[in-house]
Amino acid sequence: MLRHLISAADLTRDDAVLILDTAEEMARVADRPIKKLPTLRGRTVVNLFFEDSTRTRISFEAAEKRLSADVINFTAKGSSVSKGESLKDTAQTLEAMGVDAVVIRHGASGAPYRLANSGWIDAAVINAGDGTHQHPTQALLDAFTMRRRLVGRDAGLGQDLGGRRITVVGDILHSRVARSNVDLLHTLGAQVTLVAPPTLVPVGVGSWPCEVSYDLDAVLPKSDAVMMLRVQRERMNAAFFPTEREYSRRYGLDGDRMARMPEHAVVMHPGPMVRGMEITAEVADSDRCTVVEQVANGVSIRMAVLYLLLGGNEPAVTHTRTEEKSDR
Amino acid sequence: MSKILIRGAKVLGHDPQDVLIDGETIAEVGTGLSADGAEVVEADGKVLLPGLVDLHTHLREPGREDSETVLTGTRAAASGGFTAVFAMANTFPVADTAGVVEQVYRLGRDHGYCDVQPIGAVTVGLEGRNLAELGAMHESAAGVTVFSDDGKCVHDAVIMRRALEYVKAFGGVVAQHAQEPRLTEGAEMNEGVVSAELGLGGWPAVAEESIIARDVLLAEHVGSRVHICHLSTAGSVEIVRWAKSRGIAVTAEVTPHHLLLTDELVRTYNPVYKVNPPLRTERDVLALREALADGTIDIVATDHAPHPHEDKDCEWAAAAMGMVGLETALAVVQETMVDTGLLTWAGVADRMSVKPAEIGRAEGHGRPVSAGEPANLTLVDTAYRGSVDPAGFASRSRNTPYEGRELPGRVTHTWLRGKATLVDGKLT
Numbered sequence: 074m075l076r077h078l079i080s081a082a083d084l085t086r087d088d089a090v091l092i093l094d095t096a097e098e099m100a101r102v103a104d105r106p107i108k109k110l111p112t113l114r115g116r117t118v119v120n121l122f123f124e125d126s127t128r129t130r131i132s133f134e135a136a137e138k139r140l141s142a143d144v145i146n147f148t149a150k151g152s153s154v155s156k157g158e159s160l161k162d163t164a165q166t167l168e169a170m171g172v173d174a175v176v177i178r179h180g181a182s183g184a185p186y187r188l189a190n191s192g193w194i195d196a197a198v199i200n201a202g203d204g205t206h207q208h209p210t211q212a213l214l215d216a217f218t219m220r221r222r223l224v225g226r227d228a229g230l231g232q233d234l235g236g237r238r239i240t241v242v243g244d245i246l247h248s249r250v251a252r253s254n255v256d257l258l259h260t261l262g263a264q265v266t267l268v269a270p271p272t273l274v275p276v277g278v279g280s281w282p283c284e285v286s287y288d289l290d291a292v293l294p295k296s297d298a299v300m301m302l303r304v305q306r307e308r309m310n311a312a313f314f315p316t317e318r319e320y321s322r323r324y325g326l327d328g329d330r331m332a333r334m335p336e337h338a339v340v341m342h343p344g345p346m347v348r349g350m351e352i353t354a355e356v357a358d359s360d361r362c363t364v365v366e367q368v369a370n371g372v373s374i375r376m377a378v379l380y381l382l383l384g385g386n387e388p389a390v391t392h393t394r395t396e397e398k399s400d401r
Numbered sequence: 402m403s404k405i406l407i408r409g410a411k412v413l414g415h416d417p418q419d420v421l422i423d424g425e426t427i428a429e430v431g432t433g434l435s436a437d438g439a440e441v442v443e444a445d446g447k448v449l450l451p452g453l454v455d456l457h458t459h460l461r462e463p464g465r466e467d468s469e470t471v472l473t474g475t476r477a478a479a480s481g482g483f484t485a486v487f488a489m490a491n492t493f494p495v496a497d498t499a500g501v502v503e504q505v506y507r508l509g510r511d512h513g514y515c516d517v518q519p520i521g522a523v524t525v526g527l528e529g530r531n532l533a534e535l536g537a538m539h540e541s542a543a544g545v546t547v548f549s550d551d552g553k554c555v556h557d558a559v560i561m562r563r564a565l566e567y568v569k570a571f572g573g574v575v576a577q578h579a580q581e582p583r584l585t586e587g588a589e590m591n592e593g594v595v596s597a598e599l600g601l602g603g604w605p606a607v608a609e610e611s612i613i614a615r616d617v618l619l620a621e622h623v624g625s626r627v628h629i630c631h632l633s634t635a636g637s638v639e640i641v642r643w644a645k646s647r648g649i650a651v652t653a654e655v656t657p658h659h660l661l662l663t664d665e666l667v668r669t670y671n672p673v674y675k676v677n678p679p680l681r682t683e684r685d686v687l688a689l690r691e692a693l694a695d696g697t698i699d700i701v702a703t704d705h706a707p708h709p710h711e712d713k714d715c716e717w718a719a720a721a722m723g724m725v726g727l728e729t730a731l732a733v734v735q736e737t738m739v740d741t742g743l744l745t746w747a748g749v750a751d752r753m754s755v756k757p758a759e760i761g762r763a764e765g766h767g768r769p770v771s772a773g774e775p776a777n778l779t780l781v782d783t784a785y786r787g788s789v790d791p792a793g794f795a796s797r798s799r800n801t802p803y804e805g806r807e808l809p810g811r812v813t814h815t816w817l818r819g820k821a822t823l824v825d826g827k828l829t
């Protein structure tokens with residue numbers, strides 16, 4: 074395994090499958106009355122959030138606590154960071170406190186990479202989303218959700234997503250989720266198609282391992298999973314598309330469109346959803362939509378990543394099974 | 402004044418000759434010159450060039466003396482073989498009045514390492530709205546002839562047109578930093594394959610090219626000359642080539658870093674590679690080299706842009722744009738142009754001394770190495786190869802993209818009007 078998790082592109086197929094399999098083990102822990110493992114007892118993890126994201130922070134925090142880590146939450150707002158302290162100084166302060174891992178969310182693309190590679194700290198760095206670059210744990214939890222739904226919870230163990238057709242729809246240009254998913258899904262053998270108005274596809278996308286289409290209706294019948302990305306209303310003001318109504322008419326997912334998908338196909342969304350924009354309430358609330366599962370799976374994936382980066386060679390779950398027995 | 406005999410120097414790279422300096426002037430050039438009464442410098446096959454002239458330097462004084470001063474910047478210049486530098490106007494306060502340009506000019510003259518020719522701002526405060534007092538800056542002791550809002554583009558077509566027209570009255574030239582502002586909002590690196598992957602804001606080539614296209618047409622229309630700063634794309638080369646073929650009075654510069662480095666380096670997210678205009682692709686680099694060789698691009702200019710360590714020791718988005726360049730310029734030009742066979746040393750003298758002096762009307766600089774000319778000279782050990790160590794820089798800043806990179810060539814001596822400013826690689 075890697076020492077840091079900065080980009081989904083850094084993972085090999087075997088790394089990724091190992092994370093997904095480990096997350097399945099972690100998920101079983103969540104089904105128990107006592108959801109805690111002693112794996113990271115005595116280790117300190119900092120959640121260093123320069124950007125507001127309660128959902129992601131809570132997910133990491135739950136994962137860290139289930140692994141018995143000591144957790145420090147550091148939010149940039151109102152702290153020395155917003156008063157101009159540099160990322161380097163903040164990192165070195167944390168280093169002095171003896172942290173073992175830093176989970177970092179930052180508005181600037183590349184900030185986690187700099188943190189991991191500039192000699193500022195020794196701790197493991199986990200990217201919890203940087204600018205419009207990467208959000209690798211999101212891609213992993215998405216792949217985990219797809220594998221469960223499309224391959225099967227037990228049948229999926231050891232398996233990748235070979236041959237599955239995944240469609241990602243929305244603001245590709247500004248999306249770290251799209252970049253991470255393209256990288257990881259390709260590594261896992263899936264065929265990825267991006268769908269967006271041409272204004273929201275980056276120049277240079279031609280080198281990505283995926284297809285690009287401007288026509289959602291043509292792609293839907295050939296999709297095993299359709300991932301809808303949030304589209305911020307303010308993009309409209311920068312002329313990325315004319316109006317909200319036109320966007321949802323051309324690229325939004327409603328009940329009629331969902332009916333054109335194969336029966337087994339699922340609808341995914343990394344959240345938060347803008348209902349009425351990229352997705353209608355009917356679709357969001359249907360049982361083909363995996364939004365709630367994705368949230369639960371996020372905790373398992375983050376437990377797996379933390380365990381594999383920090384836990385060393387000890388098995389994560391066997392050692393708890395004994396503990397669990399004694400609890401009963 | 403004293404006499405100096407430079408013995409056995411390959412003048413402009415040709416067969417070895419002796420050059421005798423008497424006082425501020427070159428007294429004689431020939432073979433077997435008498436050393437009588439002269440201090441002898443054994444050139445031993447090193448290449449002798451006219452003192453280099455940089456049309457694009459940021460000296461940072463007044464206002465940002467933490468990154469560079471006129472003294473440290475001109476010492477860096479002498480160290481890199483320069484005898485004249487043009488100091489950009491984006492200081493604090495902006496060099497948009499006679500007072501500021503005279504101050505910078507005097508500081509350069511008092512320190513004596515390198516002539517400093519201030520560039521005046523085109524518009525008040527570099528804000529692109531009202532013309533600065535261009536005439537007053539020209540008439541001042543600084544005698545400004547080059548005007549630029551560098552760092553910002555004169556984006557308003559009417560203001561640009563007026564500036565081009567206005568400076569004709571005294572032979573001035575506007576040096577444009579070509580960057581269409583709307584197309585580069587939030588821009589952080591060249592827009593292309595690498596920016597798409599890294600998720601950094603794209604800086605499209607067209608943002609540069611569209612301004613150059615507009616400005617060469619404006620220059621043609623009003624019959625003015627225009628200079629394009631730091632050309633960075635293959636498309637810009639084609640536009641300038643086309644403009645020159647039409648007889649438009651356009652000149653253009655390229656920086657050493659755009660001749661060597663590409664946007665692939667940004668994959669490290671190391672802000673030492675963050676620069677304006679951004680590093681482009683391999684295809685652009687090759688087009689720029691070819692254009693410098695065939696004369697489409699007239700000169701090399703460093704865009705020496707010092708920044709304090711903390712402005713680069715951070716995440717990409719927070720970092721300042723720019724690189725220091727005075728002390729590595731000639732080495733990079735040797736690496737990319739001479740050692741590749743694209744340019745002779747005579748060609749280097751033309752692109753780094755003669756032409757920049759001509760464009761900026763720097764009197765006494767860029768002159769032939771012959772009797773009666775001012776003794777502004779640079780001696781280069783072209784056989785040298787070594788890795789760049791910023792700790793040895795004379796500049797106050799260390800933001801070089803070449804740290805640890807092996808480059809050829811080393812300036813050993815620089816003379817400014819007969820006075821040595823650099824001897825055996827050491828500043829005097």
Ligand SMILES: [Zn+2]
Binds near residue numbers: 552578630
């Ligand atoms: Zn500039």
